[in-house]
Amino acid sequence: MNRTRDTADLGNFEFECGRAVPLEVAYETYGEYDGRNAVLVCHALTGSAHVTGPKRAHGDGGDDAGEESDDAGAATGGQAAAWWSDVVGPGKAIDTREYFVVCANVPGSCYGTTGPASIDPETGEAYGTDFPAVTVGDWTRAQARLLDHLGVGPVHAVVGGSVGGMNVLEWAKRYPERVDRVVPIATAARLDPQMLAIDAVARRAITTDPNWNGGDYHGDDRDPPTDGLAIARQLGHVGYLSKESMDRKFGRRSAGRAAMADAFAPDDPAGEYFPYREVESYLDYQAEKFVERFDATSYLYLTRAMDHYDLSSGYDSDADALAGFSGEALVISFTGDWHFTVEQSERLADAFETAGIDAAHHVVESDHGHDAFLVEPEEVGPPLRDFLAAGVEGRAVSDADEREFAPVHASLFGK
Template sequence: MTVTAERDTVSVGEFDFECGESIPELEIAYETYGEFEGDNAVLICHALTGSAHVAAHPDADDATSGQARAWWDDIVGPGKAIDTTEYYVVCANVPGSCYGTTGPASTNPETGEPYGTDFPPVTVRDWTEAQRALLDELGVPHLHAVVGGSVGGMNVLEWAKRHPDHVDRIATIATAPRLDTQSLALHGIKRRAITADPAWDGGDYYGEDHPDPTDGLALARQIGHVMYLSKASMDRKFGRRSAGREAERTFPEEPAAAFFPYRDVESYLDYQAEKFVDRFDANAFLTMTRATENYDLAAGFESDADALSAFDGSALVMSFTADWHFTVSQAESLAESLREAGTATAHHVVESDHGHDAFLVEPENVGPPLADFLEAGVTGSAVTDTSDDDDEPTESDFAPVHTGLFS
């Protein structure tokens, strides 16, 4: 079935950031799928290094979309969980990124040079306000739902906090109201990997005669990959195996390295890093991670529940048992805050050993409850609230949801 799709960039004019700074023009890259019918718009919020290219369509040029394939194509499309024959789907690249929306690598019209580190500090609030401005340009005053995974889920929460009257349903997947201390530490190491690269040069590395800080960005990406996997998934996929004979080490090694095996897991991380540095900008990575780690749902309010008190729609919180980046317990805390705020809420826990990446690689577990939630809210047949409301929540209190429920 053919679905109308659009890929474009729109200017929303001068944009004021939460930090107090502004830029003369913010351009937003976006994609839309399906037909707008007044009450069927669904906004999808991408994760840290995602793009607007959420689903495949004939007009998309994957070579320039920023990613080898549409990042949630298993979930978004005709007949899929977010059915583009029923919903008008919008996905926008957020400010500070490098996939078409204005960010550090963009040209500052006042200087004719890339913004670099002169680009204003960006927050999740800025992402939300930019999306609101885009929807105004598209003539979409109200959203049936806002959906997002990982840091895109923080973006979803900010919609409920800042524009509670503009959205009926929110779905947060593998996310939390804020990063925990361990994640803050790892984010800090990722940033230091970039800024310690001599080629970063204080962020002024643009131009044909200047090398990009690819080594630092590659290391940052590798740290991120480890954060997104679980022990079980890494053991299953790589074990302690050596890489194949054709595999070559990407990074310089000490002389003794020749005596020891180049392991399969190292080769995988090197390969992923090589692909990533070809498609992402180091300053944009710094900007996006700063926005993520400084997000706090309760900022400006007494609590998370207080921040969500004006939202009177319904909410789906989804978490995964092996996700140590955004844990089941963090998700349950969010669900409890939503309930305290009076929001009809289901916390759907998926038994999975894929780690944080589960929301991207397990469409058979993510799709059914999400589809039912969009159609029927928390009363959907596949939307199961698996949290235990009677006792103090611990991870062992959550009854896992098995694939068989959806077969």
């Protein structure tokens, strides 16, 4: 597989908030570009440009499952996870022998693209909270500039899950003439109040950490707010799993006192009487690994961008926002996902239909929760592969479904 890993200097970039900074974007490409076969893949909240590569292991990861070699991790700013290797690659759903795949780390992150942890050339110190506020629209504009930089013209498809799916929707809204097909997966036109609340608590965990220091902690002699970031990540992981998957994975089982001795958790003397449960051990393990590789201020910025996103912003409705798009759309959702629900995806499919766009909604019956788009490639891959190849033609349609959307629990494409 022909892969390029690089950083593009996009010059001075003005964010939607009105401020501008020099912007470098870390990106990876896979395959050969023939002028019409580009597929842009948008990563989720804490993902990177490293969308595919050989892996040693795979499991639930809440946006970034999987691990590979340590040297690969160093090359991607600390993230060793090739987060969608089961979907992107030679012979996979997004076949890198056929498509030229581009994935770019978003502005505000900490995996190679300029963000709060980057050095401000004017001060010689990290931007911290002086970095401009970022939006999903900023991510999309930066990706468009990167594609211009790479000489990539019209894009065959833009694909992404979770907040990466919002990124996909913004492409259809902002650059409808540049993309033929869009695939928003496990996403919605906006977050609901429950998820806004969870994100708000997560951010408060970071900003109330004694080491937060107003975001001024990036120097070598300063301790970062790891406790707050750990709690924020744990809250995120609860949102990535379903009740069914948590019961199956952990139940109410005890992890044992030895496991607690190594836990990433505060002292809890009263807790010595009670069992340290497997679900606690899992959350502590995820927190410990996450704080080693991610920046707390980036987490604040990226969750703010996700919370702020509203497809209908500046328009009368979601359908009105999509009206300029003349391509095709495939919406994919999962029954066990309460982060972005099937009902939210159905409303999104309705908006595409109302806008006169050829679209289909494929619902996967799954109890994996929001993580399903990462950990069930056998469910995501077939409809995605067929849609990239043939659009919505040949989809399985219920006779009772007059709108010609794939019904809930049914396969979108004929076998």
